[in-house]
Amino acid sequence: MANSTDTTSEKHRSDENGDGSEGKPFKTPFQEKEGQQREKNVEEARKVIITEDTSLPTAKAHKIKALQNQHGERVKVFGWNLFYLGKNLVFVVLRDGTGFLQCILADKLCQTYDAIILSTEATICVYGVVHPIPEGQTAPGNQELVTDYFEVIGHSPSSGADTLLNEVCLFSSFS
Incomplete structure (x- = not known):
């Protein structure tokens, strides 16, 4: 994750396309902090394990x-x-x-x-x-x-044009 004190030029930093690496740093410290929090949440979620309750009737x-x-x-x-x-x-x-x-x-x-x-x-x-x-x-x-x-x-891809188009098309049928 990039450090918000990096001296990389403003024009090379991006909150939209940055990934926090040295080559693609974020533009603002907020975006970096948000990315760190997201990583922490993912790590916590990996610890939560669910199992089917076998005492319930068979589905x-x-x-x-x-x-x-x-x-x-x-x-x-x-x-x-x-x-x-x-x-x-x-x-x-x-x-x-x-x-x-x-x-x-x-x-x-x-x-x-x-x-x-x-x-x-x-x-x-x-x-x-x-x-x-x-x-x-x-x-x-x-x-x-x-x-x-x-x-x-x-799993499916979590981003990209296809996902956005699917969401727009599918949700328009519920309106």
Whole structure:
């Protein structure tokens, strides 16, 4: 990580393109400090390990379109992540080719390494109980999965034009 006291020329420093290295330093000390905090958070997240609770009923795999008849049951759904937000509460919108499903991840589930690096179009498997959404709230299919465990099957690139275009195109369908 670059030191904020480096004497590199202003025109060669960049908060947008800098990576904190000597060759590509940040422009401002704030960006450097933010990068250091991000690294610390990632290291802390690597220490948080989740395991499936085997005392819960065995989850049965379902496609999203078939979940309307599974309310109150523990299910397992595979799909691609469309959205991520929050520190202690995450709303993931999952798609599997048959529909969309809002999944809620809370507490320890949000603090894992896989959760903090989860990006759009990552392939994941979520386990949990499907419920109709509370009155006055909205979610795809008017239902949500309260997640008790999840696995990342495959990560996706976390940045770049393709990711931004995917997010713009996919979220415009929810508006």
